[in-house]
Amino acid sequence: MAYGLHIEREDPIELVEWIATxxxxxxxxxxxxxxxAINPVTGAKIAVQGQDGTVAILVEGQWARVFHWNRGKISFxxxxxxSRDxxxxxxxLLLASxxxxxxxxDEGEIYDGSD
Structure with missing residues (x-):
């Protein structure tokens, strides 16, 4: 399973605020x-329902779904x-700011982009 990072704060990030940002x-x-998506083992087609607050960003000129809002925080x-690179x-880091x-x-460590 992939390691997750989260944009969060003490008070929940409301969906309306997230969308405006x-x-x-x-x-x-x-x-x-x-x-x-296609299951690589069985070849079965899997339908994934879209979620409110899912955000794509430009990565090397291509749109990539990266951020997912859920219950007051954003995960990716x-x-x-x-690193910031x-x-x-x-x-x-920009969105968090x-x-x-x-x-x-996932383990509670804080990232500032310096690594």
Whole structure:
């Protein structure tokens, strides 16, 4: 299972606030559409229902679904690097700053983009 990182703060991040923050910047957008995936073992097509507050960002010129809002915090798969040089981590740290929040890991550690 992938290690998760989260944008969070003491008080919950409301969905309306999250959407307003996301849509204020051109390199991120809501992407709440349904999607499909193929099970690599069975070849079966799997339908995945879209979720409120799912956000895509531009990564190397391509839109990638990265951030998922749920119950007052935003979660995403930990990128290969947690430094600001990684586009996903950079976007997460910027969003956290805009929301007066922080980026933390599944085990409670705090990330500031310096690694």
């Amino acid at each position: 996301v849509t204020a910047h051109g390199e991120r957008q809501l992407d709440e559409a349904n999607s499909t 798969k930990a990128p290969s690097s947690t 990684d586009p996903i981590m950079s976007a997460a 805009e929301l007066a929040a922080f980026v933390s890991g």
